[in-house]
Amino acid sequence: MAEKANGRPCPLCGESMSHRHCKYVCPQHGVVYDCSDTFY
Template sequence: MDTASSGAPTCPHCEAPLYKRHCKYVCPQHGPIIDCSDPFR
């Protein structure tokens, strides 16, 4: 899935690297994508 950076997940919409903020992974363009408490990720 993500081979270029340090293992961070990428946005499923635009493939931008997500950054972690307040237990959420956030895309700079699309906002929060993954919640850390989501049992299905």
């Protein structure tokens, strides 16, 4: 099952990131944000 992009842009390249569990994943840079981050 493919993960659906939620529209949140990657701060590094602007690509739409996927939301997986507690992480936002950029197709180019991998995990950008996770639950331990206190900012968005």
